[in-house]
Amino acid sequence: MKNIDRRQWLKKAGLSSGFVFLGGLDAMALDFSSRPIIDNKLVQLNSNENPYGPSKRVRDIITNTFDNACRYPFRALPSLVEMIAEKEGVTKDHVVVTGGSTEGLTAAGLIYGLDGGEIIAADPTFQVMLRYAETFGAYIHRVPVNNEMALDLDAMGKRITSKTRLIFICNPNNPTGTILEKNKLKDFCTSFDDQAVIFSDEAYYDFITEPDYPSMVELVKEGHNIIVSKTFSKVFGLAGLRVGYLIARPDIATRLKAGVMANTNILAIEDAKEALKDDDFYKFSIAKNKEAKDHIYDTLDDLELKYIKSHSNFVFFKTGRHIDEMIGLMKKENILIGRPFPPMYDWARISTGTMEEMELFGQALKKIMA
Numbered sequence: 001m002k003n004i005d006r007r008q009w010l011k012k013a014g015l016s017s018g019f020v021f022l023g024g025l026d027a028m029a030l031d032f033s034s035r036p037i038i039d040n041k042l043v044q045l046n047s048n049e050n051p052y053g054p055s056k057r058v059r060d061i062i063t064n065t066f067d068n069a070c071r072y073p074f075r076a077l078p079s080l081v082e083m084i085a086e087k088e089g090v091t092k093d094h095v096v097v098t099g100g101s102t103e104g105l106t107a108a109g110l111i112y113g114l115d116g117g118e119i120i121a122a123d124p125t126f127q128v129m130l131r132y133a134e135t136f137g138a139y140i141h142r143v144p145v146n147n148e149m150a151l152d153l154d155a156m157g158k159r160i161t162s163k164t165r166l167i168f169i170c171n172p173n174n175p176t177g178t179i180l181e182k183n184k185l186k187d188f189c190t191s192f193d194d195q196a197v198i199f200s201d202e203a204y205y206d207f208i209t210e211p212d213y214p215s216m217v218e219l220v221k222e223g224h225n226i227i228v229s230k231t232f233s234k235v236f237g238l239a240g241l242r243v244g245y246l247i248a249r250p251d252i253a254t255r256l257k258a259g260v261m262a263n264t265n266i267l268a269i270e271d272a273k274e275a276l277k278d279d280d281f282y283k284f285s286i287a288k289n290k291e292a293k294d295h296i297y298d299t300l301d302d303l304e305l306k307y308i309k310s311h312s313n314f315v316f317f318k319t320g321r322h323i324d325e326m327i328g329l330m331k332k333e334n335i336l337i338g339r340p341f342p343p344m345y346d347w348a349r350i351s352t353g354t355m356e357e358m359e360l361f362g363q364a365l366k367k368i369m370a
């Protein structure tokens with residue numbers, strides 16, 4: 001039964017009334033939940049997506065924008081740029097809209113990595129920029145995370161050479177879910193941005209619960225040599241539509257624009273605009289993510305498995321078994337979990353899902369680890 005049919009059936013049977021009386025999150029979950037997990041049998045907890053997106057408001061915009069899909073997106077883009085500039089407190093010249101933040105990462109990797117440019121990054125971290133830059137001749141300094149699985153900024157700073165063009169900081173880091181101490185990160189950026197551009201990947205920034213945690217956009221505004229990437233794929237739930245953006249000083253933004261190849265599309269642009277206005281869904285996503293993450297922690301605590309407290313929508317935990325084996329065993333239970341993150345082969349990354357999906361994950365993991 002498709003979820004939408006299930007919802008209608010629940011309504012007809014009067015079974016949804018309990019949820020409605022509960023109000024709040026559960027009632028909203030009925031509106032937003034769209035994953036037909038019963039149909040396709042696979043619980044997808046491997047790509048850090050938001051299972052509740054797109055919101056109802058955004059879905060309506062998708063439908064209404066269909067007639068415009070015969071038009072090129074350039075006329076629709078400026079108003080999105082304006083909205084992003086306003087949200088981030090920068091000028092329109094600071095904004096580069098991209099096909100997912102992946103395109104922003106690859107554009108920067110290409111521009112700064114060409115001709116043997118060196119890039120410093122943590123290990124493990126999100127690889128998209130690094131692999132792309134390597135293809136075009138960049139040299140990547142991979143600096144192991146510390147014992148707390150956090151980025152080792154001191155060690156990263158020591159790897160700077162005269163050829164270093166960019167330092168990649170993924171914060172919160174994928175796959176570890178850790179964040180840097182706020183002042184340490186700002187100090188690092190201001191200490192080293194005269195030697196290399198610092199790229200702050202803030203794909204999971206919205207999930208950080210620490211109060212007043214700064215985005216490095218603050219330093220961009222002060223004119224620092226810093227690029228920040230953000231995305232509509234995570235908290236806004238638009239991963240399949242491909243829209244993200246970079247914020248950088250206008251001279252850097254102009255360089256980056258030259259590296260953008262695919263751009264985004266008209267549906268994604270209109271949806272991103274609506275997503276920025278849909279405050280209810282934004283808050284709902286954050287609350288549901290916390291609920292799911294707490295459930296993952298409970299499961300891991302029950303199993304006495306070590307894990308890292310996460311500031312994102314996934315949890316990195318130690319299984320003690322090779323990740324290839326874990327992926328296979330979980331797949332047999334119809335659960336997809338994250339890929340290998342060398343050299344941590346006995347760790348696994350699990351994304352948050354709906355509570356129904358979290359239950360299934362918990363049952364499967366308990367069966368496998370028994």
Ligand SMILES: Cc1ncc(COP(=O)(O)O)c(C=O)c1O
Nearest residue numbers: 100101102126174203231233244
């Ligand atoms: C740290 C990080 N940055 C960027 C991305 C790319 O996301 P997107 O291209 O959907 O914006 C991801 C995707 O999972 C990610 O984990």
